[in-house]
Amino acid sequence: MSILVIAEHDNQALKAATLNAITAAGQLGQPVTVLVAGNNCQAAATAAAAVSGVGKVLQADAAHYAHPLAEELAPLVVSLAKDATHILAPASTFGKNLLPRVAALLDVAAISDITRVVSADTFVRPIYAGNGLLTVQSPDPVKVITVRSTAFDAAPATGGSAAIESVACPAPAGISEFVSHALSKSERPELTTARIVISGGRGLGSAENFKLLEGVADKLGAAIGASRAAVDAGFIDNDHQVGQTGKIVAPDLYIAVGISGAIQHLAGMKESKVIVAVNKDEEAPIFEVADYGLVMDLFAFLPEFTAALN
Amino acid sequence: MKILVPIKRVVDPNIRVRVKSDQTGVETANLKMAINPFCEIAVEEAVRLQEAGKAKEVVLVTIGGSQCQDVLRTGMAMGADRAILIETDAALQPLGIAKLLKAVIEKEAPNLVITGKQAIDDDNNQTSQMLAALLGWPQGTFASKLELNGDHAVVTREIDGGLETLKLRLPAVISTDLRLNEPRYVKLPNIMKAKKKPLDVIKPETLGVDFAPRLKSLKVEEPAKRKAGIKVANVAELVAKLKNEAKVI
Ligand SMILES: Cc1cc2nc3c(=O)[nH]c(=O)nc-3n(C[C@H](O)[C@H](O)[C@H](O)COP(=O)(O)OP(=O)(O)OC[C@H]3O[C@@H](n4cnc5c(N)ncnc54)[C@H](O)[C@@H]3O)c2cc1C
Ligand SMILES: Nc1ncnc2c1ncn2[C@@H]1O[C@H](COP(=O)(O)O)[C@@H](O)[C@H]1O
Numbered sequence: 376m377s378i379l380v381i382a383e384h385d386n387q388a389l390k391a392a393t394l395n396a397i398t399a400a401g402q403l404g405q406p407v408t409v410l411v412a413g414n415n416c417q418a419a420a421t422a423a424a425a426v427s428g429v430g431k432v433l434q435a436d437a438a439h440y441a442h443p444l445a446e447e448l449a450p451l452v453v454s455l456a457k458d459a460t461h462i463l464a465p466a467s468t469f470g471k472n473l474l475p476r477v478a479a480l481l482d483v484a485a486i487s488d489i490t491r492v493v494s495a496d497t498f499v500r501p502i503y504a505g506n507g508l509l510t511v512q513s514p515d516p517v518k519v520i521t522v523r524s525t526a527f528d529a530a531p532a533t534g535g536s537a538a539i540e541s542v543a544c545p546a547p548a549g550i551s552e553f554v555s556h557a558l559s560k561s562e563r564p565e566l567t568t569a570r571i572v573i574s575g576g577r578g579l580g581s582a583e584n585f586k587l588l589e590g591v592a593d594k595l596g597a598a599i600g601a602s603r604a605a606v607d608a609g610f611i612d613n614d615h616q617v618g619q620t621g622k623i624v625a626p627d628l629y630i631a632v633g634i635s636g637a638i639q640h641l642a643g644m645k646e647s648k649v650i651v652a653v654n655k656d657e658e659a660p661i662f663e664v665a666d667y668g669l670v671m672d673l674f675a676f677l678p679e680f681t682a683a684l685n
Numbered sequence: 686m687k688i689l690v691p692i693k694r695v696v697d698p699n700i701r702v703r704v705k706s707d708q709t710g711v712e713t714a715n716l717k718m719a720i721n722p723f724c725e726i727a728v729e730e731a732v733r734l735q736e737a738g739k740a741k742e743v744v745l746v747t748i749g750g751s752q753c754q755d756v757l758r759t760g761m762a763m764g765a766d767r768a769i770l771i772e773t774d775a776a777l778q779p780l781g782i783a784k785l786l787k788a789v790i791e792k793e794a795p796n797l798v799i800t801g802k803q804a805i806d807d808d809n810n811q812t813s814q815m816l817a818a819l820l821g822w823p824q825g826t827f828a829s830k831l832e833l834n835g836d837h838a839v840v841t842r843e844i845d846g847g848l849e850t851l852k853l854r855l856p857a858v859i860s861t862d863l864r865l866n867e868p869r870y871v872k873l874p875n876i877m878k879a880k881k882k883p884l885d886v887i888k889p890e891t892l893g894v895d896f897a898p899r900l901k902s903l904k905v906e907e908p909a910k911r912k913a914g915i916k917v918a919n920v921a922e923l924v925a926k927l928k929n930e931a932k933v934i
Contacts, residue, residue, distance in 0.1 A: 444851070445814065446823050468844040471810050472826045475779065479815035484780055484899035487809050497903065502807050503702050507711050510903040551823040554839065554850040567845075571933070595934060603863065613829070613864060614847050620803065620863060622845070628933040638701050645911065649931045651923065657916075666914040667926055679920045684934070 377408045377430070381452060381464040381473065383443075384411060384419035389426075391568045392465030394532060395524035397426055400463050402492040406430030408459075409537075412451055412544075414441035420539050427534035437544040442553035443469055449476040450545045456481055459517055460495070466521035466623075474519050483515035490526035504619040504642035524567060525625035525646055559612050566598045566615060571628045574600030574617055574644070577608060578633020578654070578673055585610040587674075588632065590681040600624065600644075602634045618643035633673045636661025686740040686833070688731040689795035690765065691786050691816075692724035692747050694756040695806045708904040711806075720756040723801025725763075726861040729868040730831060731799050732764035739833050742766050744793060748785055750774050754884060761879035762871040768884045771892070781896030783815035788892035790820065795856065797838065802827050802860040813860035823853040827862040 378400040383390040393409075400407045407428055411420040412435040420434040433455065439447045452473070456462060462477060464470030466488040478485035490508070491499035497512045498520065566572065573592055579585045585605065592599050600617040601610065617624055619642035629647035634640060636652070636659055644650070645664050652665035655672050662668040669676065696702055697717040705712050720728075734740040745760045745768040747753045757768035771785055790798065803810040817824035825831070825840030829848065832839040838853045843862045889896060917923045927934045 442849075445817075445826075449818065468827060468842075472814065472824070475811035475814035476818040476824065478811070479780060479783060479818035482780075484778060485809075485811050485815070486900065487811060501908070502905070503696075503711055504805065504808070505908060506702050507704050507905045508908050509905050512901040512903055513899065514901070515899055550821075550854045552852040554852050556844070556847060556849040558847040607864065612847065613843050614845060619805065619808070628927070628931070639698070649927070649933050650911075650914070651927070662914075662916070664911050664914075666911075666931065667923055668914060668916045669920070669923055670916065671919075676920065680924070683920050683924045 376460050377406050377458060378403050378461045378463070379455060379459040380407060380409045381462065381470070382409050382411045382419065382423050383465055383467060383469045384413060384416065384422070386413040386416040387418045389419060389422050390465070390467070391529065391565065392467050392524040394426060394529035395527040396463050396465045396522040397428055397530040398527040399489065399492060399522040400461065401428045401530065403461050403495050408433060410435065410452065410455060412440045412448055414438055422532070424537040424539050425533050425535050427531040429535045429537045432537050432539045433542045434539050435542050435544050439547040440544070443473065444551050444553065445473045445476045446548045446551045448473055449480055450548065452477045453480045454545055455542065456517055461518045461520060463520045463522055466523045470521040474521050478519035481517060481519065483517055483519055484513060486511060486513060486518060486520045488523045489520055490523050504638050505645065506638065523623060525623050559614055563592060564596065564598045566600055566617070567622055567624055569598035569626055571595045571597035572600045572624055572626045573597045573630040573632065574602065574634060575605055575610065575632050576602040576634030577604035579605060579610055582610045587677045591630070591677065591684065594681060594684040602640050631661050631665070632677070634661055635659050636664065686797065687742045687744065687793070687795040688734060688740050688797045688799060689744050689746060689790060689793055690724070690727050690731050690760070691798070691800050691812070692728065692745055692756055692760055693721045693801070693804045694718050694747065694749055694753045695721045695804055698722055698805055704905050704907040708906060710902070710905050718755070720759050721801050721804050723803055723805070723861050723863070725868045726863065726865050727799040727801050728760045728763050728765060729866050730861060733866065734833065735764065744769065744795065746771065746786065746789055748773065748777060748782055748889070757884055758876070758879050759871065761882045762875045763869060767882055770884060770886045771889050772886050773889045776898045777896065778898040778900060779809050779811035779815055780899060782812050783819055784894040785889055785892055785896050786816050787819045788894050797833070797856060798858045800858065800860045802862055813858055817858040820858070823857045824860070825851055825853050825857060826860045828859050829862050829864045831859060831865065
């Protein structure tokens with residue numbers, strides 16, 4: 376029996392959140408097996424084999440895994456489930472899309488977004504936008520779990536030397552088809568793993584003004600985040616949204632500029648180590664979670680702060 | 686084309702809930718309830734497809750206590766044709782909900798199911814994917830754009846790195862993200878009209894599926910409170926604090 380982690384990758388490299396899921400897996404028992412399903416995914420499988428704590432890598436290489444279609448991947452994971460006590464994946468859009476489908480095919484519950492492993496059958500997960508922490512126990516023979524990456528350290532990407540085994544791939548389901556994607560390209564660090572994040576809200580007023588955050592981001596090597604209001608208003612792309620229904624971040628430093636601090640936004644950033652809030656309204660709820668609050672007009676703040684970082 | 690929309694009644698998203706002092710759950714008594722925001726988007730999408738002549742009938746389903754009739758009436762005031770309440774006060778989890786929905790879908794035979802991506806109370810984000818699995822249908826989760834073209838749907842999904850577009854064979858299950866549409870305000874005459882639309886109440890036992898919860902909830906705790914911070918007077922003080930006290934820059 377083993378703990379099976381479904382790797383998220385782009386055939387070349389592992390996505391960072393896979394390493395956090397491997398850490399959670401290691402807390403459940405040994406050995407940890409990683410499934411790398413893709414098309415010409417040898418490089419990603421090699422990367423998985425090098426991760427510290429990984430006992431074995433299963434490589435499923437087939438044209439119908441070129442894109443992570445849940446309709447194709449779910450039967451594959453199910454075919455490997457009989458040897459597993461637990462099946463884990465990052466609680467990213469990849470894992471959230473796939474694992475409930477796997478769980479239903481196995482006729483077991485899925486456990487979303489765990490933030491703590493209490494024991495092999497008991498887990499903690501946030502509910503109500505993080506306003507409650509629920510402890511659940513699963514009696515199912517196999518536990519199907521997505522892992523909140525900010526709650527677990529990343530496993531070291533090197534130090535392991537697991538064997539890579541290829542596995543049989545079920546025939547294509549053929550009911551869904553990848554058409555295209557539009558992936559945002561950025562020279563900046565990735566939002567969910569950045570050490571520093573600066574986020575803007577509706578207070579920025581326009582897409583043009585939103586660029587004012589870039590000066591600070593350049594100086595600090597920070598990723599740029601946003602509130603939903605900023606995304607809805609078209610100031611920046613949707614994949615920058617932080618919150619209950621966007622991305623969960625927990626950087627060393629989170630700077631919220633022109634964000635009021637709605638519960639749905641706080642759900643995505645309140646585990647940050649240090650929070651700075653800049654808002655011209657001293658009553659803004661964001662100040663309740665801020666370590667350092669500054670009541671100031673952001674249009675005065677941003678140039679002055681950028682200059683002060685020189 | 687018939688569209689089925691499963692919806693859930695939840696605590697109003699603007700309310701900050703409190704954990705009960707005995708840690709058995711979250712205090713929901715006497716709180717304002719509403720249709721789950723993602724479900725409202727699902728209803729809106731279905732109604733728009735109908736208004737565009739792409740769908741004939743929009744049917745709502747919810748599973749829950751008799752009080753859930755209110756969200757079904759809201760959805761019908763938005764334009765849905767009729768509604769089904771699977772009435773139960775039992776505890777529910779996504780797998781059981783998906784099984785009950787599947788049983789209804791086998792009777793209703795819709796060509797498309799549109800759910801919300803996530804119920805904002807339990808934050809599970811599971812039911813849609815589970816339902817698609819049980820039906821053997823494709824799934825278009827976290828949709829920000831949906832087009833129906835004959836025997837297939839083209840869905841643009843919000844994924845971590847940006848957007849992804851998939852072509853799904855119909856019938857399919859779609860789950861909505863926030864930017865799929867902006868739900869309409871319901872007008873008073875439509876609320877009056879919705880009162881006369883058919884609302885069937887059925888007992889889950891008549892559907893012949895095991896929907897008992899699998900996971901045992903042991904306790905619900907309050908998250909750790911952040912310690913109160915300070916206000917700084919100006920940018921210079923902020924920079925000094927970040928450098929010397931917090932040591933993060
Ligand atoms: C189901 C659901 C899910 C949601 N999910 C998310 C989510 O994942 N993430 C998220 O962020 N939101 C989410 N929301 C939305 C959330 O409820 C808020 O509406 C949103 O976070 C508000 O964004 P904001 O703080 O930028 O805007 P506002 O609340 O409008 O706040 C703008 C702030 O900017 C300040 N300001 C304005 N001008 C200036 C200036 N010149 N200088 C300084 N300060 C200024 C104002 O004082 C105000 O505090 C969700 C809502 C729902 C219903
Ligand atoms: N009790 C319910 N009755 C009907 N539909 C539901 C119910 N619970 C969840 N759903 C549907 O499943 C979606 C996702 O919910 P969840 O998986 O609980 O986050 C919701 O937005 C609804 O469309």
